[in-house]
Amino acid sequence: MKIGIIGTGYVGLVTGVCLAEMGHEVTCIDQNTAKIQLLQSGQAPIYEPGLEPLLTRHSALGTLQFRSSIAEMAEDAAAIFIAVGTPSGADGTADLSFVLQAADQIADFITRYTVVVAKSTVPVGTTRVIMERIQAKLESRGLSRKLADVVSNPEFLREGKAIEDFLQPDRIVVGIESQQAARVMEQIYEPLTKKGHSLIVMDLRSSEMTKYAANAMLASRISFINEIAELCEATGADVEKVRLGIGSDHRIGPFFLSAGVGYGGSCFPKDVAALMATAREYQASSSILQATVEVNRRQRKRFLAKVAEYFHGSLEGKAITVWGVAFKPDTDDIREAPALDLIKSLLNEGAAVSIHDPIALPHAKQVFGDRPGIRYFNDPYEAVQGAHALMLVTDWDVYRKADMDLVKKSMNKPVVFDGRNVFDPVQMKNAGFHHYSIGRKA
Numbered sequence: 001m002k003i004g005i006i007g008t009g010y011v012g013l014v015t016g017v018c019l020a021e022m023g024h025e026v027t028c029i030d031q032n033t034a035k036i037q038l039l040q041s042g043q044a045p046i047y048e049p050g051l052e053p054l055l056t057r058h059s060a061l062g063t064l065q066f067r068s069s070i071a072e073m074a075e076d077a078a079a080i081f082i083a084v085g086t087p088s089g090a091d092g093t094a095d096l097s098f099v100l101q102a103a104d105q106i107a108d109f110i111t112r113y114t115v116v117v118a119k120s121t122v123p124v125g126t127t128r129v130i131m132e133r134i135q136a137k138l139e140s141r142g143l144s145r146k147l148a149d150v151v152s153n154p155e156f157l158r159e160g161k162a163i164e165d166f167l168q169p170d171r172i173v174v175g176i177e178s179q180q181a182a183r184v185m186e187q188i189y190e191p192l193t194k195k196g197h198s199l200i201v202m203d204l205r206s207s208e209m210t211k212y213a214a215n216a217m218l219a220s221r222i223s224f225i226n227e228i229a230e231l232c233e234a235t236g237a238d239v240e241k242v243r244l245g246i247g248s249d250h251r252i253g254p255f256f257l258s259a260g261v262g263y264g265g266s267c268f269p270k271d272v273a274a275l276m277a278t279a280r281e282y283q284a285s286s287s288i289l290q291a292t293v294e295v296n297r298r299q300r301k302r303f304l305a306k307v308a309e310y311f312h313g314s315l316e317g318k319a320i321t322v323w324g325v326a327f328k329p330d331t332d333d334i335r336e337a338p339a340l341d342l343i344k345s346l347l348n349e350g351a352a353v354s355i356h357d358p359i360a361l362p363h364a365k366q367v368f369g370d371r372p373g374i375r376y377f378n379d380p381y382e383a384v385q386g387a388h389a390l391m392l393v394t395d396w397d398v399y400r401k402a403d404m405d406l407v408k409k410s411m412n413k414p415v416v417f418d419g420r421n422v423f424d425p426v427q428m429k430n431a432g433f434h435h436y437s438i439g440r441k442a
């Protein structure tokens with residue numbers, strides 16, 4: 001099938017590449033001509049494992065094309081996906097200006113029946129608004145309102161695993177108002193449903209809510225286990241053992257129960273805030289969401305407080321190494337990353353901060369530049385030279401496998417604050433480290 005995608009950000013690009021891999025002919029549109037030129041040359045503007053080989057292959061086959069205007073797209077596309085950003089506006093509400101702009105472009109462009117797919121994360125009720133806007137525009141062009149159906153098709157892609165999540169999904173959710181649109185969506189996803197992946201069709205509002213509820217549920221699980229971790233510290237229990245103990249109950253499951261410095265990224269914080277804004281709009285309760293945000297904020301503060309306490313309240317002149325700036329491993333994304341808050345606080349309190357991250361260092365440099373007190377390292381061992389303490393903030397594999405003997409020899413004092421429970425407390429103690437983790441005692 002011929003498919004158009006508006007927006008070559010993270011979601012748009014992954015969607016385009018994967019739909020081409022599923023056998024469709026895809027044209028991706030973005031107003032950013034520099035980005036389009038980069039993509040046309042076969043390079044991905046983001047780091048995502050597995051993306052570039054598919055991009056190269058389908059560009060060469062001609063099944064994936066990049067254009068800077070919708071006018072350059074085939075007129076007979078069966079579906080056009082809207083995959084533009086919905087940043088958090090003031091008070092947490094999602095800013096829909098890019099989505100509505102894309103809807104207007106589509107309404108001006110189409111001449112035959114097209115399914116418009118809302119892939120961007122939009123608040124409940126928005127897909128209906130997009131539909132109304134497009135159909136009204138079609139009418140004003142003297143065309144039938146029935147030329148366009150708008151469906152909701154939220155994404156559940158994890159950064160770093162996005163290709164796998166798209167091509168081997170736990171489920172595909174589609175919100176529809178018309179059976180004709182449902183059939184088009186079933187055809188688009190047939191290569192996946194044929195392999196046994198489920199497609200769940202529902203109404204528009206439930207589909208939109210599913211996206212927010214999924215992210216809010218996952219975020220609340222993280223805050224839940226972080227609160228339990230605090231209780232474990234207070235009572236002498238070990239949160240890693242508790243995680244095993246509860247996670248093996250099939251009703252609970254083992255995932256998203258890793259205690260740490262809390263969640264970050266471009267999705268959980270934004271989507272939880274947007275859902276709270278929806279709750280305010282409808283005068284509904286959001287107490288679990290509020291608690292989720294509050295615990296997440298506290299988790300970063302508690303981690304820093306442990307370091308300050310170790311140094312008797314003053315970080316002035318202390319050499320602190322931070323391992324990991326990305327909001328999670330396998331990505332160079334530092335949006336809302338816990339490390340950013342922590343580094344800022346360390347610098348404000350007069351510490352000298354040495355930073356290492358396998359790939360996110362250039363982004364960290366964009367944020368902190370050459371602020372006095374900060375140094376950047378491409379080698380994790382050089383970063384710990386002479387350090388008074390090491391704070392592990394992102395659970396990259398390279399840290400998990402680090403040569404801790406070498407780390408110990410390099411540091412001024414062997415003190416590790418393990419913000420992701422990567423190291424075993426007993427082993428660390430036996431190796432001669434002062435080791436502090438989240439919700440565990442040595």
Ligand code: UGA
Pocket residue numbers: 155156157158159160215218222255256257258259260261262263264265266267268271327328329
């Ligand atoms: C998240 C969801 O997992 C995706 O399903 C969703 O599609 C995506 O948001 C989105 O809305 O676009 P992502 O932000 O890429 O994906 O990252 P996650 O892997 O979910 O991790 C989020 C944060 O939670 C990270 O900071 C991670 O370190 C933290 N986390 C995760 C924990 O602290 N503990 C855990 O047990 C799991």
